Amino acid sequence: MEVYCVKIGMLMEIDYCVAMNEGLPCQDFIRCWGKRMDVVAFLEERFSQEELKKAFCSRPKSRMERIIDTLNMTKKHG
């Protein structure tokens, strides 16, 4: 069973969505899979509260913020 991923632009399976964020779920995981399963139970079974906070409690970055973040990082590491 697959879902159309608006970020990548193609159909993706759940194993990608649940771990693509450095081993943590995609920030859109709940939205994309919420109708098909009990996402809260599913996530809590696999991740600690700390991991879930890390995955979901930060504000999603806009594309420009991501670009500037990367620029800052690249400059910092020379």
Add this chain to the structure above:
Amino acid sequence: MKKILLSEKDMPRAWYNIQADLPNPLPPPLNPATGEPITPDMLASIFPMNLIEQEVSPERWVEIPEEVMEKLLMWRPTPLYRAYNLERFLNTPARIYFKNEGTSPPGSHKPNTAIPQAYYNREFGTKRLTTETGAGQWGSALSFACNQFGLELKIYMVRVSYNQKPYRKIMMEVWGGKCVPSPSGDTNAGRKYYEQNPEHPGSLGIAISEAIEDAVTSKDTKYSLGSVLNHVLMHQTIIGLEAQKQLETIGEYPDIVIGCAGGGSNFAGISFPFVRDKIHGREVRIVACEPASCPTMTKGPYVYDFGDTAETTPLLPMHSIGHAFVPAPIHAGGLRYHGMAPLVSRVLVDGLIEARAYNQLETFEAGLIFARTEGFIPAPETDHAIACVIEEAKRAKEEGKERVILVNWSGHGIIDLAAYDAYLSGRLEDSTLPKEELERLIKNLEKFPRPR
């Protein structure tokens, strides 16, 4: 008349910059590290100054350079079709027109900005471009454009897509672009993941980091982006400007303008010239369509709420707009929608457009109806707009109104047939995921190292 064609001499000679007409100007993007506005100087290491000037330009019309016109003429002006067969199938009094952007060499609207970006880079002295691509639409469009202007191109393609979508990669290579799977071993950003696991499936975030690092650290190299930015949306307005002229030749004006919205560029392309009319008093409804599975515009950002300050209650998924938990920056400078172009977010917040969400199954069903009436197979994202067209055409029938509907048919789906196969074979059910299926999929997780 089935096809409304515009002669080459009548092709628009300037792009429309909506920033000149916005009732509320766009707030500048902020540097996340400092909270200060991002200055043109900061962007100069990745974009050429002539494109940065366009990004911040207040000019209403920006002339299209002659050399860009010559390249756009390879497939533009694109035809506007009257969808007679779809109208008959729906038995609707609505008159449906679709602007076929699938006629470009890569098969989508994307080269409308890839061509000018390659041109301005070459004029600036850039020899090489880098970019990232998800499923490959943007990568193939930019590869085509770089080939036309003699630029080298390196594309970081999310590995999971690189492995599953070989035809897009081949397109990029046919036009001379170098396409590598991301994470790659070529950058610090990629090596971090690649050395842990050479089969790491990647993400768009990693691919963006790789492309930017490459641009900043390589000689005569800049970075190119196919959505979100103001100048990208401006380059796409040629779609709506042509459509206005085409409709004028047959004495029509749309009651409703429809486009699908992922990053916002094709939607902006068809709609911004009509948003301008609306700002100046014309009556027209403009609808952006998005997936119900990821409704950033219709439902806002989504965050986990820990329920109370002690963070002891179970996790509750919730839509965040209007809720006290929402971090302050989301509200700063007006609402912004995750992944959406700031200009599209702005016109949505200002009430100039509306947003609607469609379920996965109804979009593919709409795509199939379209393919079986009008013949052309739409790209899966285009299916969202077609679902909206069908909804509006049915409404016109119920209300007995002869509405004129204009839709941007943003690209063909010939290279996305796997998605239609998934739909036709029942793998896209919106129903509950069976336990066995879930367990089978979760077994694949070993390929993602957990954070230490």
